[in-house]
Amino acid sequence: MSYDVAIIGAGVVGCAIFRRLALGGAKAILIEKGADILSGASKGNSAMLHTGYDGALDTLELACVRAGYAEYREIHRHLNLPLLETGGLLVAWNEAEAARLPAIVEHAHRTGLADVHLIDATELRRREPQLAPAAQAAVVIPGEHIIDPWSPPLAYALQGIAHGGEVRRRTAVTGGERTSAGWRLATSTGPIEARVVVNAAGNFGDLVEAIARPSPFRITPRKGQFVVFDKPAARLVRSSILPVPTERTKGVMVVRTAFGNLIVGPTAEDQEDRAEAAADEGQLRTLIDKAIRMLPALAGDTVTAAYAGLRPATEFKDYQIEALPDRAWITVAGIRSTGLTGSLGIARHVSGLYSQNFGGLADNPTPIWTPVPNLAEHSPRPHQQPGYGEIVCHCELVTRTEIEAALAGPLPAGDLGGLKRRTRCMMGRCQGFYCSARVAELAAGRLPDLPVRSAA
């Protein structure tokens, strides 16, 4: 079996490229070494639909973020994807920060966001009465919204499958050789032949790039830790509370989630390890302290979870995306922190590169839509309709029908993490105190790695 295009890496970027190329009529295969899609960088992020208000002008990143933002708004209803319209408030906590706000507004205007504007302390207090008194002023970014990190890539992958694509998981690409037709990739599950290869390998991008050429960039994973507060904390803010950014990162923000929680994060810590996103107690406590300084009323609220993600940073600020026509290869690397929003824009850009260099893609006027189950709290969920079987996860009100659906279909959960990302089971305040045994029972025989044996 030979494919037009093999995409290496089923993170959000790989899934979006897979979708776009399959929609364009290419015979596509998406290859993932993990047990499920989103096994790497894409599983832990802040879930923001980002306007690009702070994006560097004339960069590919900004262009992709803008295009991705627009396309998400256009397609999210067709795919049943959430959009929690919170808007963002970039808050200055001292005079030095306040002095920098006008420049931030001006920059946002130059990126084309005419609705970004300043508000004073009084107006800020009116909008967000729970913010600490130190808040001096803020920049309003009306379009800065919240989505969910897991269902969009799943919907993209499913739509790609509906258009003839194939997803192969638990398949690590170990090498490759050029053939007259393109590439024969060596993988842990046998060779895969394709005319063109797209490297969307995230934290392993430079290692995969070395199959085609000496990698011109080096990935240094940047760890971002987040703390998740229990749902009642979400009452404390309406907008996403953003910090005045520094050179290195956007800084620590306090944002609601589509699941009804409040998160604070991320940290930004460079590390060598590409797979292990370990949490650190000291850093988590620092995040909690920062959040309480911004929102004093948070002091009495409980923490539901903590997680860490790895962002594939390179030594370059911009995305590293290029087509290598003589190598039948497209590089998509260094998608650091805007990948969730940028992915649809990146996919459009890659589709353009593909058309230019490797042959035309059709524009499908009547795509097949593959809506995914809703995970967001602000839209109806299955427990609100009769016939849901049973509630398995009491914290997140996840039903048996949802779990069974996630274990079936064209792209069933590949491991427990995948099941959690598809349903939210075990992700609530009790973290499996009540449901982990029942979930394991329902998943028995369908999630091969679940290490459960019969009790003596």
Added chain:
Amino acid sequence: MTAHDVVIVGGGPAGLSAARRLAVSGIRDVIVLERESEAGGIPRHCGHTGFGLGQFLALPMRGPAYARRLVEATHGIEIRTRTTVTGIEPGGRVHVTHPDSGPAVVSGRCVLLATGVRETPRSARLVSGTRPWGVTTTGALQQFVYLTRTKPFSRAVVVGTELVSFSALLTARHAGIEIAAMLEEGERITARRPGDWIARHVLGVPVLTGTRLVAIRGLDKVAAVEIERGGRRETIACDGVVFTGRFQPETAILKSGHIALDPGTGGPAIDQYFRCSDLQFFAAGNLLRPVETSGLCWAEGRVVAANMILSLKNRLPEATPAVPITHTAPLKYVYPQRFTAQMGVAGAPPLRARVSRAARGRLRLLVDGRELWSHRVNLLPERRITIPSDRLPPVGAQSIHVELIED
């Protein structure tokens, strides 16, 4: 919407005991809402013995047998299983959902909240390290072993030495899970001695006091834990970690609602009649505080039912004026959190308290700054402290305070 005399949220020892007491008194328009497929509460998951002492005229029972006795004892009161409460509202309104019929609203002239407790999972304890499969709580381990008859791992480290931690040891032994070590940050175990002696000599488990869990290692499955004892780091190979105890009241249905919570207990604040800040709502059992025995929860259920019967007859005293009960460190909490200033027709329960660390000295109960009662005590965390309330509340009192004068 269907209206009832009493709606009981939670079919564990407290809720079922209240149901029984109501039934015996002839109040039969009562429903118990239970989210599991069977009522009985946490004892259902506890395969070991020790339940029901002094409660039923019987030898101590295993948890599931005890749970069945609790259900049988309700004399036919309607228990709606598989019914999840999604929220409560003023007016005694309770939002529920059921797999077959979907969402609905029921209301009670009185509503008893008896949703119990859960253990604090790893994530809320902010433990460093990765998030692999194989990290559970005692409750989750019990469900694996006793309800679904599976064995989630084969060699585990148990974190904590509360009473429930020893229940985790017994559960592990039942499933053939080896316990690599039991960790305790303090210098002595939290549960009563000789728990550690039994662990060491009967179950063969190393009990490491003065030991802190530093991090969990392993990508997909737990590979090891790092611990720190006596300033030195050590690694223990294991494929499971069981976080035990640090119980928290299960207040999920309350937090977005209108019932005042006590930051000390984490549960609803009550007066001596077990009334919440909304007087139509009562609370009993471990929702009130972490954590008491099933026997005490059962006893509370009986008392709160008697109070609800009085309330249905409009015979409970007015709620105001109420005198708040304050406390100072090292006391972690005292409940009831307020005393309604009128002495009612029913007797008041004693004040109950806990300390956050070991302490000894003189425990005092002060009313308007005057000592009403005092007692020499030697207190340990997670041990019940009982303060007699038979002389409370004095008419016209402004303040009630509990303090420990340490030696």
